[in-house]
Amino acid sequence: MKKYTLKKSIFQKEPQKSARQFQVDYQNELNPAQYGAVTSVNGPHLIIAGAGTGKTRTIVFRVAYLVELGVRPESILLLTFTRKAAQEMLRRATSILDSRCEKVAGGTFHSFANMILRRYAPLIGFDPAFTILDQSDAEDVVNLLRTQLRLDKRKRRFPKKQLLYTLFSRSVNTQETIKDILTEDYPQYLQELETIQQLHERYNEYKRQYNLMDYDDLLVHLKTLLEKNKKVCDELAGRYKYIMVDEYQDTNRIQADIADLLASKHRNLMVVGDDSQSIYSFRGATIRNILEFPDRYEDCNMITLEENYRSTQPVLNVANEILKRGRE
Amino acid sequence: MQRHKFQKELYTNKGSGTTPSIITAATENMQSKFVVQRVLELREEGVPLNDIAVLFRSSFHSFDLEIELNKAGIPYVKFGGFKFMETAHIKDIVSYLKVLENPRDVVAWNRIMVLVDGVGPRTAEKVISDILQHKVNGSSESTRSFWSTYNNYPDKLTDLFDVIKQIASGDIPPADKIGIILRHYTPQFKQKYDDYRKRQKDLEMFQTICERYKSVNSLLSDMALEPPSESVSDITPTGSEDEYLILSTIHSAKGLEWHTVFVMYCLEGRFPSYRSADSPDEMDEERRLMYVACTRAKENLYITYPLNIYDRESGLILTKPSRFLEGLEAHTEQWILDEED
Numbered sequence: 001m002k003k004y005t006l007k008k009s010i011f012q013k014e015p016q017k018s019a020r021q022f023q024v025d026y027q028n029e030l031n032p033a034q035y036g037a038v039t040s041v042n043g044p045h046l047i048i049a050g051a052g053t054g055k056t057r058t059i060v061f062r063v064a065y066l067v068e069l070g071v072r073p074e075s076i077l078l079l080t081f082t083r084k085a086a087q088e089m090l091r092r093a094t095s096i097l098d099s100r101c102e103k104v105a106g107g108t109f110h111s112f113a114n115m116i117l118r119r120y121a122p123l124i125g126f127d128p129a130f131t132i133l134d135q136s137d138a139e140d141v142v143n144l145l146r147t148q149l150r151l152d153k154r155k156r157r158f159p160k161k162q163l164l165y166t167l168f169s170r171s172v173n174t175q176e177t178i179k180d181i182l183t184e185d186y187p188q189y190l191q192e193l194e195t196i197q198q199l200h201e202r203y204n205e206y207k208r209q210y211n212l213m214d215y216d217d218l219l220v221h222l223k224t225l226l227e228k229n230k231k232v233c234d235e236l237a238g239r240y241k242y243i244m245v246d247e248y249q250d251t252n253r254i255q256a257d258i259a260d261l262l263a264s265k266h267r268n269l270m271v272v273g274d275d276s277q278s279i280y281s282f283r284g285a286t287i288r289n290i291l292e293f294p295d296r297y298e299d300c301n302m303i304t305l306e307e308n309y310r311s312t313q314p315v316l317n318v319a320n321e322i323l324k325r326g327r328e
Numbered sequence: 329m330q331r332h333k334f335q336k337e338l339y340t341n342k343g344s345g346t347t348p349s350i351i352t353a354a355t356e357n358m359q360s361k362f363v364v365q366r367v368l369e370l371r372e373e374g375v376p377l378n379d380i381a382v383l384f385r386s387s388f389h390s391f392d393l394e395i396e397l398n399k400a401g402i403p404y405v406k407f408g409g410f411k412f413m414e415t416a417h418i419k420d421i422v423s424y425l426k427v428l429e430n431p432r433d434v435v436a437w438n439r440i441m442v443l444v445d446g447v448g449p450r451t452a453e454k455v456i457s458d459i460l461q462h463k464v465n466g467s468s469e470s471t472r473s474f475w476s477t478y479n480n481y482p483d484k485l486t487d488l489f490d491v492i493k494q495i496a497s498g499d500i501p502p503a504d505k506i507g508i509i510l511r512h513y514t515p516q517f518k519q520k521y522d523d524y525r526k527r528q529k530d531l532e533m534f535q536t537i538c539e540r541y542k543s544v545n546s547l548l549s550d551m552a553l554e555p556p557s558e559s560v561s562d563i564t565p566t567g568s569e570d571e572y573l574i575l576s577t578i579h580s581a582k583g584l585e586w587h588t589v590f591v592m593y594c595l596e597g598r599f600p601s602y603r604s605a606d607s608p609d610e611m612d613e614e615r616r617l618m619y620v621a622c623t624r625a626k627e628n629l630y631i632t633y634p635l636n637i638y639d640r641e642s643g644l645i646l647t648k649p650s651r652f653l654e655g656l657e658a659h660t661e662q663w664i665l666d667e668e669d
Contacts, residue, residue: 050338051623052585163522186522275334276619279579281610291331308338310585312345315629316338317659319622322652326615327332327608 022068024096026061030054037272037303038062041069041242044263044297045270046290051319052310055272059246060089062270063104064097066242073103077240079259081247083108089246105240109255110215113222116236117213123229124221130211138214139165145202151195159189159196168200172216173252173284219254226261237265248273249290250280256289260296267297276323332612338623348622348629350594350653351663357540358665359634360396363590366630367402367573370588377403379587381574383621385599385614388530389592390575392537397573408577417517417527418534424509425502425544428495431459443516444488455485487512502547503538510535532640578621589625591618594650595633602642618652631660 049055086106093101263269353359426436604610
C-alpha cells in the first residue's frame with residue numbers, strides 16, 4: 001500500500017508564511033503597538049496615539065494592510081481634519097503599496113457630507129444643486145435678514161453679523177442653546193434673546209427657500225438623512241465597510257453621531273486620536289467623544305501608542321508629569 | 329464615574345538629552361529679553377531660527393516680546409491671532425498718539441474721528457481739511473498752541489479734542505496719556521467690537537508696555553513693524569533670507585515640532601487663564617494645552633514666567649507660577665535671571 005502523507009504545511013498556515021504573503025513588511029516597519037493597531041481589522045477600535053508616536057504612519061499602514069487583505073479600496077472611508085491630510089495619507093499609502101490605495105474614499109466630514117447630500121438631497125427637501133455658503137457668504141445672508149427686520153435701525157445695540165453667525169454656528173455644533181451661550185459669554189445681549197432666536201429661524205428658513213447650506217448644515221443634514229432614512233443608511237453602510245476617523249479628539253457631537261450611524265450595521269469603526277491633545281472645545285469639539293468611546297462600544301479594542309519618535313526623554317518626563325497631575 | 333483621561337506614559341529609545349529649564353523673570357520685559365538672548369545664542373550654535381518656536385496661551389502674551397525682537401532685528405512670523413500692531417483696537421489707540429506727534433497724519437485722524445458716534449467719512453474729511461489748512465507745522469510748540477486755541481468744531485467732536493488737548497501736554501508720561509485716551513475710547517471700543525471682552529486684555533497690555541517709555545516719540549518708533557534690515561543680516565547667513573523665528577499660540581502649534589521650544593507666561597492668571605478657574609473642564613483643557621506645548625520640543629524646552637504682573641482687569645498682582653509647573657522640580661533645572669550692570 002502506498003503511504004500518502006497529509007502535509008501539515010498545506011492545512012495549517014504558519015504565521016511566518018502568511019506574513020510573507022504581504023508586499024509590505026508590516027512587522028518590521030512598525031513597533032509592536034503600531035503593528036497591533038494596523039492589523040486590527042473587524043469591529044470597533046480605539047487607537048490612542050500620544051504626541052509624536054507615529055499616528056499618521058499607523059493610519060497609512062493600516063490603509064495599505066486592509067487593501068492587501070483584499071478589502072476593496074472603495075469600501076474604505078478615511079475621515080480626517082483637513083482634506084490635505086487625507087490626500088497626504090493616501091499618497092503615502094500608495095507609495096508603500098500600490099495605486100489601489102488611491103481609490104480609498106478620503107476627505108473631511110464636510111466634503112464627505114457634500115458628496116452624499118448631492119446624491120440624496122431630495123430626501124431632505126433640497127435640490128441636488130444646492131449652493132454652499134462659506135463663512136462670509138453666510139454672514140452676508142445674516143446681515144441681509146438683520147437689515148430686513150430693521151434691526152440695524154435699533155436705538156439699542158444689536159449684535160452684528162459676525163457675532164450672530166458665531167452664535168448660530170456654535171449653538172448648532174455644541175448643541176448649547178443660544179440663551180446659554182449669551183449668558184456665558186455675551187450677557188450684554190441677553191435682553192435681545194428672543195429677537196436673536198427669531199433671526200436664527202429666519203436664517204434657516206431663508207437657506208431652505210433658496211436652496212443654500214452653510215458648513216454646519218452639511219453635517220446636520222447628513223445626520224438627519226442617516227437617521228430618518230434607514231434605507232440610505234444601510235446603503236451607505238454597505239458601501240463603506242471600514243471606517244477610519246483621524247483626530248477623533250477634535251470631533252464634535254454631530255460628527256461622532258455621523259460616524260456611529262455609518263458604522264451602525266457592520267461596526268467596523270477605527271477612531272484614532274489623543275485625548276490629551278483635545279484643545280478645541282471653543283470650536284465645538286468635545287473630548288467626551290473619545291473618552292466615552294469604550295462606553296459606546298463596550299467590546300472595543302483599545303491600543304495606546306506610547307513610543308515617541310520626536311523628543312528626548314527629559315522633555316517627555318516633563319510632559320508625562322503634566323499629564324499625570326491632571327484629573328483621573 | 330466620569331473619565332477625564334486615558335492613562336499613558338510616553339517614552340523614547342533615543343539617547344539622553346538636555347534637561348528642560350524653568351526660568352523665573354523679575355519682570356515681563358526680562359522674560360522677553362531672556363528669550364531674545366537665548367535665541368541669538370542658539371542661532372550662533374547653529375540652530376536655524378525656523379527650528380525655534382516661542383509658544384504662548386493667548387495672542388497678546390507675545391506683544392512685549394515682539395517689540396524686543398524688532399529691536400534686536402530678529403525676524404519672526406506669528407501664527408494664531410493677529411500681530412499686536414495689526415489689531416484694529418491697538419491701531420485705534422496708536423492713532424491718537426500719532427496725531428499728537430504729527431497733526432497732519434490724515435489716516436490716523438480719520439480713524440479716530442469715525443470712531444465718534446455720528447461722525448461719518450464726510451464730516452471727518454471736512455475737519456481734517458480744516459486742520460491741514462491751519463498751517464500747523466507739527467513741532468511740539470506750535471502743536472500745543474494749536475490745540476489750546478482751535479476748538480470751534482462740531483459739538484460731537486468736542487470730547488475728542490478735549491482729550492487731545494489734555495494729552496498734548498509734554499509733562500504727562502506716555503502711560504498716563506494712554507490712560508486718558510482709554511477713558512475716552514472705551515465706550516467707542518465697546519460699541520465698535522462685539523468681542524470687546526477678548527480685546528480688553530490687549531489694551532491693558534499696551535498700557536503696561538507704555539510704562540517703560542518716557543516719550544511718545546520713542547514709543548511710536550519702537551512700535552514700527554519692520555525689523556531694521558541691517559541688523560537682520562548680522563544673524564542671518566546669506567541665502568537663507570526666509571529664516572524666521574516662530575511665534576505661535578499653542579492652539580496653532582498643534583501637530584508641529586521644533587528643535588527648541590519656549591513656553592512663555594506660565595503664570596497663574598495667564599496660563600491657566602483666569603477664565604478657566606471656575607470650570608474644572610476648562611482647567612483640564614488648559615492642562616492639555618500645556619501638554620501640547622511641551623510635546624512640540626525635540627531637544628530643548630524652556631518654560632518661562634515673569635513675577636509680579638499687574639492684571640488690570642482683575643486688579644490683582646499675579647505672583648504664582650502656573651499650577652502646571654507643580655511636580656516638575658525633579659525633571660527640570662531652575663534658572664533665575666540676573667541683569668548685567
